[in-house]
Amino acid sequence: MSSEQNSLSRRTLVTRLGAGITGAALTRAVPMEGQASGNATAAPFVDPTTKYPKPPYPGQSQPWPGLASKMNPRPDHGETSYKGSGRLAGRKALITGGDSGMGRAAAIAYAREGADVAISYYPTEEPDAREVIELIKAEGRKAIPLPGDLRQESYCKELVTKALAGLGGLDVVVSNAGRQQQCEDLLQLTTEAFDATMKTNIYAPFWIIKTALPHLKPGSCIIATTSEQAYDPAANLYDYAQTKAATMNFVKSLAKQFGPKGIRVNGVAPGPIWSPLQVSGGATQDHLIHFGETYPLRRAGQPAELASIYVQLAANDASYTTGNIYGAGGGAGQP
Amino acid sequence: MPSNPDPREVGPKPPFPEQSQHHPGSVHELRPQADHGEKSYQGAGRLEGRIAIITGADSGIGRAVAIAFAKEGANIVMSYLPEEEPDAADVVTAIKNCGRKAIPFPGDIGSPGYARELVDVAMKEFGSVDIVVNNAGFQMTHQKIEEISEEEFEHTFRTNVFGTFFLTKAALTKMRPGGAIINTASIQVYEPSKELIAYAATKAAIANMTKSLAKLAADAGIRVNAVAPGPVWTPLIPSTMPQEKVKTFGQNSLFGRPAQPIEMAKVFVFLASADASYVSGEIFSATGGRTPL
Numbered sequence A: 001m002s003s004e005q006n007s008l009s010r011r012t013l014v015t016r017l018g019a020g021i022t023g024a025a026l027t028r029a030v031p032m033e034g035q036a037s038g039n040a041t042a043a044p045f046v047d048p049t050t051k052y053p054k055p056p057y058p059g060q061s062q063p064w065p066g067l068a069s070k071m072n073p074r075p076d077h078g079e080t081s082y083k084g085s086g087r088l089a090g091r092k093a094l095i096t097g098g099d100s101g102m103g104r105a106a107a108i109a110y111a112r113e114g115a116d117v118a119i120s121y122y123p124t125e126e127p128d129a130r131e132v133i134e135l136i137k138a139e140g141r142k143a144i145p146l147p148g149d150l151r152q153e154s155y156c157k158e159l160v161t162k163a164l165a166g167l168g169g170l171d172v173v174v175s176n177a178g179r180q181q182q183c184e185d186l187l188q189l190t191t192e193a194f195d196a197t198m199k200t201n202i203y204a205p206f207w208i209i210k211t212a213l214p215h216l217k218p219g220s221c222i223i224a225t226t227s228e229q230a231y232d233p234a235a236n237l238y239d240y241a242q243t244k245a246a247t248m249n250f251v252k253s254l255a256k257q258f259g260p261k262g263i264r265v266n267g268v269a270p271g272p273i274w275s276p277l278q279v280s281g282g283a284t285q286d287h288l289i290h291f292g293e294t295y296p297l298r299r300a301g302q303p304a305e306l307a308s309i310y311v312q313l314a315a316n317d318a319s320y321t322t323g324n325i326y327g328a329g330g331g332a333g334q335p
Numbered sequence B: 001m002p003s004n005p006d007p008r009e010v011g012p013k014p015p016f017p018e019q020s021q022h023h024p025g026s027v028h029e030l031r032p033q034a035d036h037g038e039k040s041y042q043g044a045g046r047l048e049g050r051i052a053i054i055t056g057a058d059s060g061i062g063r064a065v066a067i068a069f070a071k072e073g074a075n076i077v078m079s080y081l082p083e084e085e086p087d088a089a090d091v092v093t094a095i096k097n098c099g100r101k102a103i104p105f106p107g108d109i110g111s112p113g114y115a116r117e118l119v120d121v122a123m124k125e126f127g128s129v130d131i132v133v134n135n136a137g138f139q140m141t142h143q144k145i146e147e148i149s150e151e152e153f154e155h156t157f158r159t160n161v162f163g164t165f166f167l168t169k170a171a172l173t174k175m176r177p178g179g180a181i182i183n184t185a186s187i188q189v190y191e192p193s194k195e196l197i198a199y200a201a202t203k204a205a206i207a208n209m210t211k212s213l214a215k216l217a218a219d220a221g222i223r224v225n226a227v228a229p230g231p232v233w234t235p236l237i238p239s240t241m242p243q244e245k246v247k248t249f250g251q252n253s254l255f256g257r258p259a260q261p262i263e264m265a266k267v268f269v270f271l272a273s274a275d276a277s278y279v280s281g282e283i284f285s286a287t288g289g290r291t292p293l
Helices: A003-017 A101-112 A123-138 A153-167 A191-215 A238-261 A276-282 A285-289 A304-314 B060-071 B082-097 B112-126 B150-172 B197-218 B236-240 B243-247 B261-272
Strands: A092-096 A116-121 A143-147 A172-175 A221-225 A264-270 A325-328 B051-055 B075-079 B102-104 B131-134 B180-184 B223-229 B283-286
Touching: A092 A101, A092 A153, A092 A191, A101 A116, A101 A123, A101 A172, A101 A304, A116 A123, A116 A153, A123 A143, A143 A153, A153 A191, A172 A191, A172 A304, A191 A221, A191 A238, A221 A238, A221 A304, A238 A264, A264 A304, A304 A325, A304 B261, B051 B060, B051 B112, B051 B150, B060 B075, B060 B082, B060 B131, B060 B261, B075 B082, B075 B112, B082 B102, B102 B112, B112 B150, B131 B150, B131 B261, B150 B180, B150 B197, B180 B197, B180 B261, B197 B223, B223 B261, B236 B243, B261 B283
Parallel strands: A092 A116, A092 A172, A116 A143, A172 A221, A221 A264, A264 A325, B051 B075, B051 B131, B075 B102, B131 B180, B180 B223, B223 B283
Antiparallel strands: none
């Protein structure tokens, strides 16, 4: 998509909706208009290769953990594009990392599908989280903001307890928050950094799921965000990639453990997705500029494109799906 | 149905009554009856105005996919074998009841000429092909390799692999950017049964072809994916499996039951829709807890 097309789309969008989410000074990665359907339908027919901006992307860097609101182009989390149809009516969901990226896209989509949503995020991510809370409330759903540090066991337990209290129950747990800091030389990887990745990506899901389990009734589900890194690890993501392999693995063991209880456990394996994780130390500048270029669809994915997978796995639509990993890798495909 | 039903209770559980059917079998003789979504599935316009070609659309997964797609707003060209006409006639009615068009066009998908005709019919009747569902499949269980004739082995590959290739080849050049091809793989790709040597091998070939085709079709803006079902309650079961297997079918899944065809159709809907715009070259499993790879 050229910048001209992009600004055109944005104008169209603002005209159609009256007002954007925030006065975005930056380019927004809005989806292209559908070709076949002139009016706004639930089913735009859109070329996936040109649906969103393509690389090269502008080089950019933010201090960890980064804000979606400061990215250029701004990621699309479905703020204006996602339309629900009651597929999660009455569900109560906890989503970690719900302020930005896939977690934010899932939070918006869940609310539009009729669910009440609690989100966890790191305290400095408050500006992004505020937007999500407002978007959930705009759907007439409960929105519970729960900031904290997932590396702390006490916070993880408190997170679940507060979500249960705030939502009046829990039947969907999306373990999505992740720490990714690239490091090209193992000799430069500190014990502290390694430990932070393990705590966030492996211990936190363990603490959260363990606390939630006694409250999950048959029909509930757990969805974990894994990654293409689980099976095709990058040289500079030694610590992150192995946590994603562990995630893929725990999805399968817990599916077997919880299946007989009527609780489904699945994973989502994204490819290159345009989110703050990448601009706040998750990728090198060169990698970021060419993000997704080598994939068959020749672009990075937007978080909004993953939202419906989190919906699909949470909804009754996935009633026979457990222990499975659904990939969204821009055409590369899981092995 | 509540929005979060217990997955163990979504469909009937074994033991199932003794029953046997001649291949390819009919949904009418299945006991208990399978759920193809005629009543249970609710659409939301997710495939509004799409044109879909679905093979094996008369029964089982293909039948449920045809009904779900129609309920989501698609018009359907239905492929099936001439002897499956009675089952196909129900599907035509079900699609018409959704206010959508159904073009029944029977034939053998193992014939390249027929695959081209299917695409021609879609182009002539609707002017486009937006979604192709390669679903028709042949399987037969055998206890000994000596029982598998050369003809049957070849027929299995001709229907499952060649059929998928023929229709994909005929349709791909006619499809617009935004189109989707969905193949039908199986848990057999990852965990082949000793009784299904030919069938399991065809499914592995289809899974592989899904990935190469995804790379080839990406430049044209067309996504290619597959669904890998676990045990699904269809006429294929009593018409190709021994009685004792039919009786306990699906018991070894984590939910203690086989899937109903409509549960698979929902995965096809997702992959066909614009919701899956970054999903290509993927195999989405719905296996009741059997965890491939």
